[in-house]
Amino acid sequence: MVIKWTIETSRFVLEDPWIRVRADLCTGANGRVIDPYYVICSNDWVSILPLTPEGKVLVTEEYHHGGGVVAPGLPGGGIESGEDPSTAAERELLEETGYRPSELLTLGSAYANWGNQNNLVHYFVALGCERIGEQSLDANEEIDVRLERVEDILQPGFFKQSFHLANILLALPHLQRRDG
Numbered sequence: 001m002v003i004k005w006t007i008e009t010s011r012f013v014l015e016d017p018w019i020r021v022r023a024d025l026c027t028g029a030n031g032r033v034i035d036p037y038y039v040i041c042s043n044d045w046v047s048i049l050p051l052t053p054e055g056k057v058l059v060t061e062e063y064h065h066g067g068g069v070v071a072p073g074l075p076g077g078g079i080e081s082g083e084d085p086s087t088a089a090e091r092e093l094l095e096e097t098g099y100r101p102s103e104l105l106t107l108g109s110a111y112a113n114w115g116n117q118n119n120l121v122h123y124f125v126a127l128g129c130e131r132i133g134e135q136s137l138d139a140n141e142e143i144d145v146r147l148e149r150v151e152d153i154l155q156p157g158f159f160k161q162s163f164h165l166a167n168i169l170l171a172l173p174h175l176q177r178r179d180g
Helices: 085-098 162-177
Strands: 006-015 021-028 034-041 045-052 056-062 069-074 075-078 104-113 118-125 144-148
Touching: 021 045, 034 075, 045 056, 045 085, 045 162, 069 104, 075 085, 085 104, 085 118, 104 162
Parallel strands: 045 118
Antiparallel strands: 006 021, 021 034, 045 075, 056 069, 056 144, 104 118
8 A cells, every 4th residue: 555655854945936945854654764855836827728709729829948948838827825726817818818708617626746846737718718908927928829720729749738738638628619
């Protein structure tokens, strides 16, 4: 039987406004000591698959430094402390695209990377998205927004980020209703 490790001690080895890294000293069920085990601590994230009334998908494109790529993606970002995931989803969608949905549906949540991160990604599909203003980007963001056909975003290799792919899979019933 697999048993949860016991955390004997824990300390933060890096803390700033963007990232917190914790080093845990753990004991496994067999008595084996795991030291250090690093955990990246952050607020939960949101990922939004936005659809216009015409059935087009709002796709963002930006530079992602970790991967060193400019690539298409879905709007999303971090949930602020004390913020509801639905509120964060609407805020991030508006900030990154200038669009607001007529309806926001929760699709579920999953760990971003449960091997070494403690946060969840909350998935949404935003229906009836209409442009109501301009983008309101952070100083370090450069985001282009474009409309894509559902069949195009479903092509293998269109999205390269795992949580964008998960969002599409969770939203498939809504995408298929729009296609047929």
